[in-house]
Amino acid sequence: xxxxxxxxxxxxxxxxxxxxxxxxxxxxxxxxxxxxxxxxxxxxxxxxxxxxxxxxxxxxxxxxxxxxxxxxxxxxxxxxxxxxxxxxxxxxxxxxxxxxxxxxxxxxxxxxxx
Amino acid sequence: xxxxxxxxxxxxxxxxxxxxxxxxxxxxxxxxxxxxxxxxxxxxxxxxxxxxxxxxxxxxxxxxxxxxxxxxxxxxxxxxxxxxxxxxxxxxxxxxxxxxxxxxxxxxxxxxx
Numbered sequence: 445x446x447x448x449x450x451x452x453x454x455x456x457x458x459x460x461x462x463x464x465x466x467x468x469x470x471x472x473x474x475x476x477x478x479x480x481x482x483x484x485x486x487x488x489x490x491x492x493x494x495x496x497x498x499x500x501x502x503x504x505x506x507x508x509x510x511x512x513x514x515x516x517x518x519x520x521x522x523x524x525x526x527x528x529x530x531x532x533x534x535x536x537x538x539x540x541x542x543x544x545x546x547x548x549x550x551x552x553x554x555x556x557x558x
Numbered sequence: 559x560x561x562x563x564x565x566x567x568x569x570x571x572x573x574x575x576x577x578x579x580x581x582x583x584x585x586x587x588x589x590x591x592x593x594x595x596x597x598x599x600x601x602x603x604x605x606x607x608x609x610x611x612x613x614x615x616x617x618x619x620x621x622x623x624x625x626x627x628x629x630x631x632x633x634x635x636x637x638x639x640x641x642x643x644x645x646x647x648x649x650x651x652x653x654x655x656x657x658x659x660x661x662x663x664x665x666x667x668x669x670x671x
């Protein structure tokens with residue numbers, strides 16, 4: 445079946461603009477995670493959804509970052525007033541639901557802020 | 559807090575050489591441990607995992623043993639192939655924290671023919 449998909453695959457934006465990144469999890473997966481992969485910080489957790497709720501937002505780096513999930517499926521990560529340090533690969537993962545289950549990762553969105 | 563430290567790369571080996579990538583962790587509670595692999599141009603894939611002390615995870619000729627006494631989860635393979643060239647990430651997950659993964663910095667492996 446289809447894996448986790450993310451769009452766009454690449455995004456170039458100017459500093460100060462807002463961007464939206466989309467994640468389509470594997471059908472039926474109730475848990476969804478966002479991570480960020482950058483040269484300076486490695487792979488870092490951003491936010492976790494169980495259904496449409498986000499019980500753990502502890503990794504969001506600032507209030508410019510927000511995320512939502514609708515219908516227990518698609519999730520959008522929004523970055524407002526982008527900064528150059530936001531440049532990174534944003535990864536989405538989903539799992540069937542229980543915290544002990546394997547997370548399946550999407551290919552990522554590569555964001556470059558000029 | 560929870561953290562993962564793995565050996566820095568890049569690691570360059572000849573085909574059929576023995577591979578070890580060291581990984582140590584700090585965790586509150588009882589973590590599950592993972593190795594993920596990222597092949598060039600591809601997404602992260604789970605390579606193997608272990609959920610309790612003394613468990614051994616294995617896949618594709620790779621092995622790692624969960625050592626609680628040394629807080630380690632070193633990745634090994636007896637004979638690497640060119641196709642094993644990738645970035646390897648050690649990670650932990652603490653069950654009472656919603657399942658988020660905490661990753662090490664990644665180790666790039668390059669295998670030469």
